[in-house]
Amino acid sequence: MFNHKAIPPLRPHVFDPNNLGTPDSYWQSELSNSLEWTPPAGSPIVVVAAHPDDETFGAGGLIHTCARAGHPVSVITVTDGEGARTDLPEPGVIRRRELRAALSCLSGRYIQWHRLGVPDGNVALHDSFVERAIKTRLPPEATLIAPFEHDGHPDHEAVARICLTIGRRRGVTVLRYPIWAWHHFAPPAWRNTEFVRFELNAEAQLAKARAIRCFASQLDASFSPPVMPPHVLSYFTRPYEAFLT
Numbered sequence: 001m002f003n004h005k006a007i008p009p010l011r012p013h014v015f016d017p018n019n020l021g022t023p024d025s026y027w028q029s030e031l032s033n034s035l036e037w038t039p040p041a042g043s044p045i046v047v048v049a050a051h052p053d054d055e056t057f058g059a060g061g062l063i064h065t066c067a068r069a070g071h072p073v074s075v076i077t078v079t080d081g082e083g084a085r086t087d088l089p090e091p092g093v094i095r096r097r098e099l100r101a102a103l104s105c106l107s108g109r110y111i112q113w114h115r116l117g118v119p120d121g122n123v124a125l126h127d128s129f130v131e132r133a134i135k136t137r138l139p140p141e142a143t144l145i146a147p148f149e150h151d152g153h154p155d156h157e158a159v160a161r162i163c164l165t166i167g168r169r170r171g172v173t174v175l176r177y178p179i180w181a182w183h184h185f186a187p188p189a190w191r192n193t194e195f196v197r198f199e200l201n202a203e204a205q206l207a208k209a210r211a212i213r214c215f216a217s218q219l220d221a222s223f224s225p226p227v228m229p230p231h232v233l234s235y236f237t238r239p240y241e242a243f244l245t
C-alpha cells in the first residue's frame with residue numbers, strides 16, 4: 001500500500017524550478033527490486049493522460065512496445081494542456097500537434113487517439129463527463145494506464161481518481177504512472193512492492209526519446225524556466241517504466 005502518512009501535508013501544486021527535487025539515482029536504487037510486469041497477451045491498452053505529453057513521459061515505452069506487439073492501443077487526453085505556455089498563440093493547438101507527432105514516433109502502427117477537450121486545470125469540475133467518456137472508450141479486458149492519484153498536480157490526481165473509480169466498478173486493472181511525484185517525493189514514502197517495472201528494449205527507449213522531443217513547447221529552454229526542465233526529464237530516460245499497482 002502507498003504510505004499516505006509520508007506525504008507532506010503541503011504538497012506543491014505549482015512546480016518550483018529552483019528545487020531540483022529527488023535525484024533519479026535514489027529512485028533507481030529503490031526500483032531495482034520491483035517486479036517485472038507485462039500486460040496479458042493481446043489485451044487492449046488504454047492510456048489516459050491529463051495533458052498531451054503525460055502519456056509519453058509516463059508510458060511512451062509501453063505504448064510503443066504494445067503497439068508493435070499487436071495490442072490494440074489507445075490514448076485518451078482529457079485536456080489540451082492549454083494552461084501551460086499561455087505566452088504562445090493557441091497553446092492547445094500546439095500541444096495537440098506535438099502529441100500527434102509524438103504518437104507517430106511511438107508507433108508506425110495505428111494508435112487510436114481520443115481528445116476529451118476538458119478545460120486545462122479544471123478536470124475535477126468535469127469528473128462525471130470524464131468518467132462517462134473513458135468508460136465508453138474502454139474495451140472489454142482492457143488494462144487502464146492512468147496518472148497517479150498523489151502526483152501533486154490537480155488534473156493528474158482528478159484523472160487518476162476517475163480511473164480508479166472505473167477500475168473498481170468494472171473490475172479493470174489500473175496501473176498508475178507518476179510524473180511530478182518523482183520530483184516531489186523521496187523513496188521512503190513508497191514501498192517497493194507497489195511498483196512494477198515494464199522493461200524497455202533499445203528500440204523502445206529510442207522511440208520514447210524521439211517522442212519526448214516532439215513536445216518542444218514543454219522543453220523550450222528560451223522559456224525560462226522550461227515547463228519540463230532537464231532534471232525532471234531524467235526520470236523519463238530510464239530503461240524501464242515504473243507503474244504503481
Ligand SMILES: [Zn+2]
Nearest residue numbers: 050051054156
Ligand atoms: Zn500533465
